[in-house]
Amino acid sequence: MFTKKQQLIGLDVGSSYVKIVQLAEKGAGFKLLNLGVVPLPAGTVKEGRVLNSKALVQCVNILTKNLKVKEKKVASAVSGYEVMIKKLEIPVMTEEELNSRMQTELRQYIPYSLEEVDVDYEILGISKERSGNMDVLLVAAKKESIRDYVNAVEACGLNVYVLDVDYFALNNALEMTEGFREDCIALIDIGSHKALMCIAVRGVPVFTRGLAIGGEQITEQISEQLKVALEEAERIKLGDSVPNISEGELEKVFVSVIRSWVGECKRAIDFYHSNYPDNRLKKIYLSGGSCRLPGLERVFREHMDVEVSVFNPFEHIQWDSNGFDGDYLNYIGPQMAIPLGLALRKTKEK
Numbered sequence: 001m002f003t004k005k006q007q008l009i010g011l012d013v014g015s016s017y018v019k020i021v022q023l024a025e026k027g028a029g030f031k032l033l034n035l036g037v038v039p040l041p042a043g044t045v046k047e048g049r050v051l052n053s054k055a056l057v058q059c060v061n062i063l064t065k066n067l068k069v070k071e072k073k074v075a076s077a078v079s080g081y082e083v084m085i086k087k088l089e090i091p092v093m094t095e096e097e098l099n100s101r102m103q104t105e106l107r108q109y110i111p112y113s114l115e116e117v118d119v120d121y122e123i124l125g126i127s128k129e130r131s132g133n134m135d136v137l138l139v140a141a142k143k144e145s146i147r148d149y150v151n152a153v154e155a156c157g158l159n160v161y162v163l164d165v166d167y168f169a170l171n172n173a174l175e176m177t178e179g180f181r182e183d184c185i186a187l188i189d190i191g192s193h194k195a196l197m198c199i200a201v202r203g204v205p206v207f208t209r210g211l212a213i214g215g216e217q218i219t220e221q222i223s224e225q226l227k228v229a230l231e232e233a234e235r236i237k238l239g240d241s242v243p244n245i246s247e248g249e250l251e252k253v254f255v256s257v258i259r260s261w262v263g264e265c266k267r268a269i270d271f272y273h274s275n276y277p278d279n280r281l282k283k284i285y286l287s288g289g290s291c292r293l294p295g296l297e298r299v300f301r302e303h304m305d306v307e308v309s310v311f312n313p314f315e316h317i318q319w320d321s322n323g324f325d326g327d328y329l330n331y332i333g334p335q336m337a338i339p340l341g342l343a344l345r346k347t348k349e350k
């Protein structure tokens with residue numbers, strides 16, 4: 001018989017922090033039950049791969065113990081580094097024909113044998129431009145990368161029920177909270193070692209791109225300029241005052257790096273526009289821990305010719321003022337976009 005679908009714990013393993021979000025369905029929306037963030041020792045995770053499984057286990061244990069999380073069923077995400085995502089336009093065909101067509105398409109895009117990859121695809125609908133064609137989203141990831149990641153999470157005593165891709169979790173977070181208020185929006189999540197850009201047209205992610213930008217670049221700049229260790233530079237970045245640099249000088253460091261980030265984002269958006277000239281970008285949402293940098297939102301606004309907002313998913317999630325502090329949720333919200341997108345997932349109906 002049918003078992004009730006169960007809400008999963010959202011677990012995001014970033015390169016600097018592990019994050020957990022737990023939600024419960026409430027009326028037409030969701031209620032926040034739990035959230036937590038723990039820093040990972042440097043080098044635990046690199047380019048989406050868990051290099052130090054022991055350190056990850058320790059950090060996840062700290063989180064689950066402190067938050068008293070009993071639930072073991074999680075939704076997590078492999079990093080876009082490890083995944084190929086491609087939107088294709090092909091003639092309308094049957095499921096069977098589509099299956100073999102996808103095999104042929106894949107051979108063009110992946111550099112290894114088909115046995116080595118897990119493949120998923122979704123029909124997005126009839127092409128808007130050509131009615132005899134349909135749009136298909138093709139997603140492929142190396143089996144080995146998926147297995148390694150799942151093993152690392154399961155070593156923490158958790159069970160991976162849903163394995164998503166971080167871009168889609170980000171897109172889902174926006175869809176289920178703020179909603180898609182414009183036809184074409186870009187979500188840009190700026191973390192510590194990378195940024196994810198996901199451009200969605202009428203809610204469907206059509207363009208995804210990993211950008212080699214992130215908060216660690218600013219930490220490195222501070223460390224270089226002030227000749228201090230990276231740990232100290234990180235504390236200075238987060239607001240620790242130091243005698244040999246003024247706030248104004250520090251902000252100059254921030255702004256020069258943020259300008260280069262804006263340049264990277266603009267280049268990716270130009271590339272998107274050259275491929276999708278009919279769907280011009282209307283709005284940008286920023287998320288990730290690094291969007292808290294003083295001046296970041298302003299610099300993006302000054303240089304982008306579309307509206308820019310910071311995305312805080314908790315603005316649209318119910319929470320109990322006995323258990324959570326509104327100021328803290330506003331502070332942490334943008335950094336929690338991806339784990340929140342994961343926490344929206346449920347077990348599949350059996």
Ligand SMILES: Nc1ncnc2c1ncn2[C@@H]1O[C@H](COP(=O)(O)OP(=O)(O)OP(=O)(O)O)[C@@H](O)[C@H]1O
Pocket residue numbers: 013014015016017018190191192193194195214215216234237238288289290291292293294335
């Ligand atoms: N108040 C703040 N001011 C400036 N930077 C901040 C602030 N708070 C956090 N950060 C930066 O945000 C980054 C962490 O963000 P986030 O948690 O999104 O990254 P991550 O998911 O661990 O990394 P990645 O997505 O790159 O793998 C770090 O570089 C951290 O220094």
Ligand SMILES: [Mg+2]
Pocket residue numbers: 014015191192288338
């Ligand atoms: Mg991240």
